[in-house]
Amino acid sequence: MDVSSKMGLVNLSQDIEELWNEWQIRSLMLIGVLLQIILTILGERRKYTVGLGDFLWLAYLSADSVAIFSLGILARSVANSTNPNLIPVFWAPILLVHIGGPGTISAYSMHEVDKLLINHLLQLVTRIGVVGYVLFRLRENAFMLVAIPIFISGMIKYGERIWVFKRNKESNNLSQQPSAKRPCIPFEDLFSFTESSSEVRYLHEARLLFNTSKRLFQSLDLVNFDQRITYELVSQKEAEEAFQLTEIELGLKYDRLYSKVATISWHRFIIRSVTFLSSIFALVSFSIMIKSKSVYSKNDRIISYVLLSGVVCLESYSIIGHLFSDWPMIWLSRWEKTFPYLYRSRCFSLLLSFSGKRKRWSRLMGQHNLISSLSKKPVNKLRKKYFPGNLNIHCRVDADKDLKELIFKQVMDKRTRYERLRYERSKNGPDTSDFPVLLKLLEERGCNSLQSKGCFRELGWSVDDTEFSHSLLTWHIATHVCYIDDSRKNGFANHQNCAMSRSLSNYMLYLLVHCPNMLAMELSGTRYTDTRIHLHRLLFIRNTPKEAENDIPMDKLDALSFPKAQVRAFFYELLQSPSTNILKEIGEQEEEKSALLDGCRLAMSLQSLETQDGWSNDKKWEMISELWVEMLMYAASHSGWKEHADALARGGELLTHVCLLMAHLGLSKQCPPARRDQLDDFLETVVYDV
Template sequence: MLSSSLASRAQEAWNEWEIQCLVMASFSLQVFLLLSAPFRRRHVSRLLNGSLWVAYLMADYVATYILGRLTLLLAVTGGNEGTRHHQLALFWAPFLLLHLGGQETITAFSMEDNTLWKRRLLDLIAQVAMSVYVVGKQWRQGDRLLVAPMVLMFVLGAVKYGERIWALRAAAARAPGSSSIASLVTHAYWKEHYWKGGYGRLVCISSQDKISIESILKEASVEFQASLDFFMDMTPSDKSISSWMSAFDMDTLLQLKTSKNVYGMAYKLAEMHVSLIYDYLYTKFGTVRFHASPKSNPTMVAALQWLVSLGLTSVALALFAMAMAGNTTSNFDYSESDILISYILLKRERRQQTSPGGAVGALIRRILQAPCETPPPPHIIVSPEVKKLLLDKMFVAAIEALQNNRWDFRRFQGQWALWVANRFEGSDAAAGPAHKALSSIQKLDFVATVVVWHLVTTICFQAGDGPGELTNPSNDLSGYIMYLVAKRGLMVDSNGHIMIAKTQMGVPDFLDELHQDGFIQKLREGDQQYNSPFQLCIAEACMVRVELFKIPEARDRWKLIAAVWTEILCYMALNCGATFHAKHLTAGGEFLTQAKMLLFVIRLPFLIKKMGVIIPPFM
């Protein structure tokens, strides 16, 4: 009997407080999404991503369920005393539309969510219809003083929901496999002044004593369309040449390479490009900044949005307060808890518009200031030496491409390392040790090449006979790329997975031998042999290592190794697919993505020689 009584009381309590609890749960989910979503672009945390994923899904489910319960509440209770007691709950329907519209800090959890924008549009139609039904019931049998604030919040909620679908649709148009890609690529091909300037502006920025964040943001905004197309692998690779491209001549490139703050400028600009692209793909910030008309001022658009949202919310709050003040003469007995919840919902929306940390305030700040940079993930320490080495090699490759042949980034063939070998052995010295070492790249597939050169770099690094400015960053890049290939399976086909598995069977014993006396000397002399079919990569690594040790100068040897790894990194950045880069924007980012946008900043993949002018062919 006692248990039955407790169950009955619990059921009665839940029936009494069900709507209130669910509304506050929806409110809490929105607050969590607003505050937590920005952290995923800067931190790699399974707990954070898991919590955001659950909150992102549950927020829509809970809000939709509550709207259904509100319509059921109207149908069941009719016009009796219970209806008047719960009548204020109907006032919350427009706020559920606001919740379904989502927060400015997150519109999509992943790229797949963007592609579901048509489903969201159907949801919008259904939820708006239910909200109209609730508002209509309020007009016919409820407190008519609440109709005006309900209508205002309904309009704001419908606009916010539509804005979310607009953002999803715009991002989905550039998702891999989208039917809109063909038209977007064609548009980019024929668009004049695809890049609105050459190296001149970059030289001006990097020549400053202190790099201006405003100038970095302005440059990134001007080139946003081109950077987004490049990021999503939609850049035309053969655009007709325009005469105005003299801004990309050799002199300007050399000025950029030797400017005082070129490293800080290049990486900050690459980070800014990544941050703006994240905004476009996963938040509402890009909706105002880039989805609107190109001729519109984004600051004015943001200010107009802020004024409209603030005005509607403030008027609704004032009208609601007046309705509650006049409630003493009405026939509706609103509970204090319902009134408190209503004020919480209204004041939260108003505070979001007016506080410095509010969503629209944050939007304006992101237009006027720089977004937070996206640091590399914690599984690799990207030292300043690694960044300097990568940018130096990019500049060297750009100059070499101008003086000799364009870099073919569609396949990895050791072209950068071959340029290095030609400097100290000559282009005709095919029998030299450097050229022999590089010959392995031509006969191995990509995964096997990565495995072989990772083993070679490990052996050379443990030998400790090279300059630190080359050995340490080269070894770091080797470990990072091996991590991407072996752990992440990036650019690995079925044969590559088998190759990695076979190598892992032989690598432990192989690496243990590195500590044995005389092993390095055996490699120098070519006495160490591996004939096992499971250790073919190890045998190839030994051959390459022997040839590298024949190079007289250790610095030349490490220049060769550094060129191999920097080209592999750039090759992977350009060919691993936009899906990989877009996916990891939401999980702290990858250094590989930063490298891709650095290539965009330098224009390296598209520099060709024509009458002494460096010309990106898709201009």
């Protein structure tokens, strides 16, 4: 290489280095604004949108990292530069605003909520200290008038974030507070909204339920008074109304855990006004001063306008989003007697109407089908390793009105049976405990549905004396095989009970495979994997020459896919009479924990019901749908509340709503039977301090 070429490369590298030094902090500032916009918009949407997890997590981590890295570069540049005024002085406070985060997302997950508060306080002190150092170095800059309001706004926003963590930490220590054994529902609140509009009462009832759920999420027993009130509120509702109440309740819970939105008060109104007016004042001041003092380059002026406008727009978006949340409606409803004209205004009616129609969770159920997944294309190894959560989720279906009615009806039926059993047990004496009765009902996972249809003797083996995951897989396989056979014979696939059975079956398997922690199961994946491998091997052997049967390793066997026609042909042959050869073939290839053989046996038994007197396809699918609801209720009564709180940040789960409904109706281990002397509980509510 000649001398001129070397000199050209040296000059090019110098130009690149100068360009990087010039645009390093500027590009990072713009990236920071973009990340704040993403977090502000998606932070609220993740409450009712699924599939944002990985992207939002990356943006959340990057936002703090970019802001902290930029702050370090600014501090170093100010310390080393001979002319620090080349960098706009108010960029450092803007970074503090970015670190404070938007109002729509203060924490990403429960893991961060549980983080030590002292860590957040130390970070607050050090980052404010760095910004203060930059401002001190540039104290003679004429644009300090722009920097100071932004600095105040940044400290407030960061302080809000710390306050949210402190609030949640105190909520997590509810059991240590003196009022832990007192009712959560203020006595006067029960009658303060009896004459209000239906929309206002609806929000008020949801807030009462939210107050009691604080104890539930801390795994504390409900107080008898609270338990009776929640039962009266929920039991008198229709199914859609009851689920709407839990939706609002969980929306309030999400806001308290993962955002800066909280109960409206005058001091929060003042704080929000200060941050908004500070950002407006900074933007206006910069616009006026830049006309008379063009000390910055054109690029820096444009970037400064973008940064300041971004702060104003994001603050405005946060305020508007807060105003349209449920909290302002609850706050305004307290002023009904003071400002009665407010309730007759068109504006308030529109706000209430909008609030009632808002989505607060995705209203979707994840679907995973073991048999249908055999026909999917093999998954890339890297994707399987690093993105396992999205594998084989075929789709998400709506939790529609019919399904909610079915669930609510069965929950209420279980409560009715509980009352009847309690009454029968009370005949043995007033000191007889009712708690064993409740525990026995909560352990049901299909036996009541089988008994009510007179099938427990023939099919009870599938739900009793076996692990829940095995029972779940057995009924999942049987449900899909019955669907395959019925859709071929008489086109029964679109029947209501059939559709609900399939959606619940696929949803329960989705929870088993992708959210096992919500089902509180150990080694749940082993039984599923063995069943999947078992079915793969059978299909491989039936469609492969004998000399190649043993030539494929286990990992490749699991990655195989089969045409839908081959899969259906296998089960068609199973259901043909006689089918002993297929069952023998399945038994010969039996895996240790596979549920395939039991699932096929159960499917054949279910299909044979049609040959009996009094049985029809409709009755069969009615029984299957009721059994799946029992499975769902069993899972709800055995799941942990921390996992439900985590699920709120992923769009929510139907299982969480069922869990709350059962708890509010007294069907939970956290709902001990009421004492006989109810008068003492009633009098306590009058004197306790709220």
